[in-house]
Amino acid sequence: MCMSVLSIISTAFSVIGQLSQGSQQQDWAEYQAEQARADAQAAREEGQVRAEKVRKLGKRQQSEARAALAASGVETSAGSAVVIDRQIGRDAEEDAQQEIIAGQRRGQRYDQEASASTIRGENAMNRSLLAAGGSLASGWRPSSLRINYDDSTNYRDS
Numbered sequence: 001m002c003m004s005v006l007s008i009i010s011t012a013f014s015v016i017g018q019l020s021q022g023s024q025q026q027d028w029a030e031y032q033a034e035q036a037r038a039d040a041q042a043a044r045e046e047g048q049v050r051a052e053k054v055r056k057l058g059k060r061q062q063s064e065a066r067a068a069l070a071a072s073g074v075e076t077s078a079g080s081a082v083v084i085d086r087q088i089g090r091d092a093e094e095d096a097q098q099e100i101i102a103g104q105r106r107g108q109r110y111d112q113e114a115s116a117s118t119i120r121g122e123n124a125m126n127r128s129l130l131a132a133g134g135s136l137a138s139g140w141r142p143s144s145l146r147i148n149y150d151d152s153t154n155y156r157d158s
Helices: 002-071 080-139
Strands: 147-149 155-157
Touching: 002 080
Parallel strands: none
Antiparallel strands: 147 155
């Protein structure tokens, strides 16, 4: 009887430990996933900020080019001055778009990292559930619940 109680207690502690470990691993993986999602958002926002800086720099370059052309006596509202101005604007916008795309790609990588972390957490919990089930199955022995048969054909628990 004492061994049966000890076996049940041991099995219970094993099951609880395995479930607790799986839960902790899942919680940690979810924390990492949340962090990766926050990093993804930050990367996208950083791409937008960098793009805005590139656009401002482009406007500054356009202004400096106009000022230099005007100082040299070139008409800034016609001809090659307009072509130069537009090209600086196009180049700046292209660079700004590249910054946005780079931020989005970094964000996508962080999103993938978040998904992988969530899956790792789910897998950890599933492994702990399976291990706990195995502990229950191996801890549950029919011999610990023996039924004795006496001569009067009555069954009684031992």
